[in-house]
Amino acid sequence: MDRRQFLGGMAAVGAGAAGLGSALPAQAADVVIGLSNGYFGSEWRDQMVAGAQAQFDMYKSEGKASKLIVQQAGADINQQIQDVRNMILQGVSVITMDPNSGTALDSVINEAKRSGIPVIAFDQAVKNPYALSITVNHYTWATRYADWVAKTLNGKGKVVVMDGIPGNPAAETRRRAAHDVFAKYPGIEIVWSGYGYWDQAKAQNVMATVIAAQPQIDGAFVEDSMGLGVLRAFQNARRPIPVMTAEAQKAFLLAWKKELAGGTNMQAFAQPNPPDISRNAIGVAVRLAAGRKLKPQPDNTVYYPIHLEVTRDNLDQTLAGMKDKPDSYFLAEWFSEQQLDALFT
Incomplete structure (x- = not known):
């Protein structure tokens, strides 16, 4: 053939x-x-x-x-x-x-x-x-994150933007979306914008440096598995955890739940990039x-189209659905066989 x-x-x-x-x-x-x-x-x-x-x-x-x-x-x-x-x-x-x-x-x-x-x-x-x-749609995906950060801060505050790999099409699209959204809020100031290379350890090290240079950080736009690294950086610095976004990875969700159990009132939002x-x-x-x-x-x-999201309201329910998964697991979704068939004549 x-x-x-x-x-x-x-x-x-x-x-x-x-x-x-x-x-x-x-x-x-x-x-x-x-x-x-x-x-x-x-x-x-x-x-x-x-x-x-x-x-x-x-x-x-x-x-x-x-x-x-x-x-x-x-x-x-x-x-x-x-x-x-x-x-x-x-x-x-x-x-x-x-x-x-x-x-x-x-x-x-x-x-x-x-x-x-x-x-x-x-x-x-x-x-x-x-x-x-x-x-x-990475622009729409990131817009949801940035909008949530800005609205949760009531349109005021100092925020940081952490993206993946410089030049990568998804990372650059998300970065552009975050900057576009925050520009619509006069009370939002981006005090740092950079990259964590989609790596938890690198993101933690980068954010530790940022924290040392920035006395006030109210919000953090963070994508993918870098969320846990950013959270750890604030914990290690004994700084208040900002309003933040992250990937819906089990390890991050568990750390979020632990913070809530400790009474910190951590505000976060996560969605899959499946x-x-x-x-x-x-x-x-x-x-x-x-x-x-x-x-x-x-x-x-x-x-x-992304259907799932994780908020404080469904955090426990989401974790219950991940109970048999390793901490490295990312919340997943994909087309069914029927949906795939529907793409064809």
């Missing part, structure tokens, strides 16, 4: 054309999915890869696919380009990727196009019109390999 049949018209999808070209169904033995992960080493990325593998294993057990190839590039864009190029040379059926950049992978995505291999970017969108992106969004990419990839045709998607992007 000619893989070029898979995405006849992929470039046109971004312009609002009819959608992905159909293909004759592939035999399961021929279906090999590639997964190129950029940054790794965080618990979020570990759960993301594990989720992709679990989703793939389900399809393999159903006789729909044969092999998942996972490559970990780190934050090195050139290494990720090489990893994707190797997958093209291996002749995989579909390439999925958590990209290090929204634009720097254009050349190798175009190489996949010339080889007729579908490309699906997940977690973070890419701008190349050939690739389908499956992601949360690592298991990788399951959505694998689900779409296997369907493409089977010859299914994707419906046209605005901006060639499938936005996963």
Whole structure:
């Protein structure tokens, strides 16, 4: 079977054309999915890869696919380009990727196009019109956090903004959203804005330095697993814990509950940035390999809508649902099989 049949018209999808070209169904033995992960080493990325593998294993057990190839590039864009190029040379059926950049992978995505291999970017969108992106709306996601901080502070206070990796598309989008929201509140002053590299220990060290330089911090816009590190920095400095946001990770939620039990009245808000969004990419990839045709998607992007959030009102209930999970676990959600099917004609 000619893989070029898979995405006849992929470039046109971004312009609002009819959608992905159909293909004759592939035999399961021929279906090999590639997964190129950029940054790794965080618990979020570990759960993301594990989720992709679990989703793939389900399809393999159903006789729909044969092999998942996972490559970990780190934050090195050139290494990720090489990893994707190797997958093209291996002749995989579909390439999925958590990209290090929204634009720097254009050349190798175009190489996949010339080889007729579908490309699906997940977690973070890419701008190349050939690739389908499956992601949360990171601007909307971060806007919810910044709005909550500003409103909880009644529109007044000194805040800090901690984002992930400089230049990373998701981190920079969230950073922009936070600054845009806080700019709408004249009484909010951003006294520091920087990066914690999506790493709990690094975030704790960075925030310890910030705390030493800033005598007043009323609010903290924090994303992903860095929340626990920021919380620990304030605890170690014996400073009042600011109004803060964080990822809905079990370890952070447990620390929040402990603070409340100790009478500190800690105010926090958490929502998932689900690592298991990788399951959505694998689900779409296997369907493409089977010859299914994707419906046209605005901006060639499938936005996963976040449904869950954690507040003080449902903190105990959320933790009860995580009782059998390790402390590193992130609250997860993803498309059902029926929802994935609904993306296709």
